[in-house]
Amino acid sequence: MAPRSIFLLSSSRVHGYEFLEHAKEHLKEFLSKRKVKTVLFIPYAQSDYNKYTELVENTLKPWGYKVEGIHAKSNPIQAVLQAEALFVGGGNTFVLLKALYDANLIPIIRERVLQKGIPYIGSSAGTNVATLSIHTTNDMPVTFPPSFEALRLVPFNINPHYLDPDATTCHKGETRDERINEFIEYHKKQVLGLREGTALLVEGDIATLIGDRNAKLFLPNKEQAEFAPNSDMSFLLNKT
Template sequence: MKLLLLSNSAAPGRSYLDHAREVIAEHLDGVTELLFVPYALADHDGYTAKVAAFMDTLGIRVRGAHTAREPRELVASAQAVFIGGGNSFRLLKSLQRHGLVDAVARRIRADGVPYMGSSAGTNMACPTLRTTNDMPIVQPVSFDTLGLVPFQINPHYLDPVPGSAHMGETREERLRQLLEENDVPVLGLREGTWLRRSHDALELGGLAAGARLFTSGAEPVEHAPGADLSPLLAAEARFDCRPD
């Protein structure tokens, strides 16, 4: 599989996707047309146009999945698939409604089509939706997602702020709660970071902030950009965050 999973699509002071321009260009090398899945936001046309404006600078045409009566037909012929960010619950419900969960996963796994996700699109690459930060504004049929990696990701990971007056759970506390019920690694991707998978190799990239790996019964482990996280893929058969 060939995956590029971004924590975020925008960075302060930069235009849309510009902070990851180089790695996106490398990931989509040889691709002339990209299938974009805009269902995480309500304005599908506007969202697709935003992606198209960026991809045009790389010489790549963009087709919105929403423009076809049967989006699965576009998936079947896609050179690459990009699922953008927004609300993960709305996104997953739409993928399920259009029969795209299995269709996209099959193209990525069986045919080696490059997959790119940002934020909610990165959540979709996990076994389930359970580590999204989003509010459940709609109810999907299940939390099962594409399962392109055998661990969970928490995009936009925020570290606890010492002295904060906020009385709700920190992100760390919420992820520790998940591990009380599930034996599955969770990678907290800070802003400006991403994961690149090529077959059985997995590398952390991006800004100096890096990522934090949570596992059951252990303290979180820090990983800097450039870290080899391939051992997480070796657990493909063992870890599964989906219900029985």
């Protein structure tokens, strides 16, 4: 059993940066350390697989990596079994999770990442599906997956694109904090709120906060805790 290698980005786009640019150095180090040459990209969260894969290819190729889209493979399960590294992109989390279930990829990806140590990169929806469940996605439920249970590569939930409440708004829809607390009310489980520009790097049993902003942890008792960049977040990996 090889230790897991997981890089979970809040988002691929951050204000002031090109696509994935904010995480370039960290992602390059993550892939190079593991001698990855080719990344298998899973574009299922968006509707135009070719266009999305092209965007990722155009970004990672200049960094020195080859990108292949899983949709271009005749056998997606075989493609995952042979992949050097997986990148699951963002879009709609419900669409993505349903596609992973429909293609019977959930157990295969889980086994490759947790047992064989194949590097996994997720952004936004790709981060949601890497966690316990998609109960803490921000996305609109445009399609009905067979379950909200996800890949469970880490034993807790993440809220990507985490956004602090805006005290000046006149809008009466729930704030992100209220929504996350509705989840906690139901499940009594912690949720890591990853602001745009941040990511969680998991290497075996060590988890580290990456990026230039704090992350906010929502605790099962509804209290909150802020964590600074580079914080050791390994305690999140203990099963509760």
